[in-house]
Amino acid sequence: MKLEEFLAQVRDRGEYGSREEAEQVSTAVLRVLATRITPEEADDLAAQLPAPLDDVLHRERRAPAPLGLEEFLRRVAxxxxxxxxxxxxxxxxxxxxxxxxxxGGQVNHLLSQLPTSYAELFGRPGLS
Known part of the structure; x- marks a missing residue:
């Protein structure tokens, strides 16, 4: 998926007023997600995302923090x-x-590293 398509989907789903707002929110969410997954998983995910969003996943290079959903959302906020x-x-x-x-395999692998409460955020409520 190209960057413009990705941001257009985020903008539609989030009902944001601009492409810039969609990009800012995307960057923030991915930055927090990067602190929650292993560096190897971040690399695998980044390989499938458009630039510059892929770079966001490389900024947080450390062991994953065990964030419950509430803490994850607090950090996004x-x-x-x-x-x-x-x-x-x-x-x-x-x-x-x-x-x-x-x-789909990447999503499943990613969700396997996260608490089941995250599944709904990925649009996979049946997995939670």
Whole structure:
């Protein structure tokens, strides 16, 4: 998926007013996600995302932090300046687009590293 298509999907799903807002939210969500997954998983995911979003996953190179869903959303809110409920909306807009942009195997592998409560954010409520 090309960057413009990715951001258009995020913009539609999140009902954002501009491409820039969709990109800012995407960057924030991916930055927090990168702290939650292994560097190897971040590399695998980045390989399937368009630039410059792929670079966001490489900025946080350390052992994954065990973030529950609430803490994940709190950190997204911190990066976007939003409230936690808005951060859930933001994360869902971005992560469901990620799930559409990458292979099904990649999504399954990614979800296997996360608590089941994350599945709904990726548009996979049946897995939660």
């Amino acid at each position: 911190q990066h976007t300046g939003a409230r936690p409920r808005t951060a859930e909306w933001d994360a869902s807009a971005v992560l469901s687009t990620v799930a559409d942009a990458v292979s």
